[in-house]
Amino acid sequence: MFQSNILLTISADMGGWELFQNSLWPMIQGGIKYTIPLTLISFVLGLSIALIIAIMRLSNRKYFTFPARAFVSAIRGTPLLVQLSIIFYGLGSIGLTIDPFPSAIIAFSLNVGAYASEIIRASILSIPKGQWEASQTIGMSYSQALRRIILxxxxxxxxxxxxxxxxxxxxxxxxxxxxxxxELFRKAQEIAARTYDFMLLYIEAAILYWIICFVLSIIQDRVEARLERHIAR
Structure with a gap:
């Protein structure tokens, strides 16, 4: 109700700066309530899927490798927008209705799972074979070596x-x-539909996305620098 009241106060005859100020908080709320949780939940679930798929891809058994390869090929070979549409609209058309937020989580998690599985698989393959051999010589099983040494x-x-x-x-x-x-961009669309000032509001949304990504990039740089110092030791 509070958000709706804010949106209703935004009218088409507002000045640019006033519109920017009035639309900022609803868009930030959309980011806090949906964008950030959607990103975090999807990434965590996606990493879990990715690890399973990567291990399946590394298996010598075709009944593991074939489904994993098919999954990665299907997800990486189709647009994310199409995947979202299939899960939300397609499944709904055959009677399997899933709410928008869970549908987005499913689609993003599967997408992250496919792409991240190749990253994890390549990272595992980059570990020298001597590490595997050393773990076997001290009596570790495959799963123990993977969990304690390789991963x-x-x-x-x-x-x-x-x-x-x-x-x-x-x-x-x-x-x-x-x-x-x-989420954040949907809020921008809703306000733009009332004010018809699409350029300003979409630029504002872009700025907010850029700020989030910029902060994450700084965190990424610091994590990588710490890892490099740790490896150097």
Whole structure:
């Protein structure tokens, strides 16, 4: 109700600066309530999917590798917007209705899972084979070696590209506006529909996305610098 009252106070005859000020808080609220949670939840779930898919891809058994390869190919070979539409509109048309926010989480998680699985797989493959052999000589099983020796080293390798995936996901969440998730960009669209000042409001949304990504980039740089110092030791 509070958000609706704010939106109703924005009229088409406002000056540019006044419109910018009045629309800022509703868009920030959309970011706090939907954009950031959508990004975090999807990324965590996506990483879980990615790890499973990466391990399946590394298996010598075709009944593991084939489904994993098919999943990665299907997700990476189709647009995210189409995936969102299938999950929200397509499944709804056959009687399987999923609310907008969970639909977005499913789509983004699957998308992150496919792309991040290749990052994780490449990171695991980058670990020298001697590490595997050393773990076997001390009696570790495959799963123990993977958990205690390989994955900790692969994690350091994979953090920079996974950080880029996370930042890209922040921007991709704007697509959730097309399935009615009232995240940051959807708020900009709603206000623009009332004021008809699309240019100003879309630029304002772009600035907010840029600020979020800029802060995340600073955090990424600091994490990578700390990892480099740790490796140097």
């Amino acid at each position: 900790p080293q692969a994690t350091r390798v994979s953090i920079p590209p996974l950080s880029n995936t996370f930042i890209s996901l922040v921007k991709d969440t704007s697509l959730a506006s097309l399935i009615l998730v009232t």
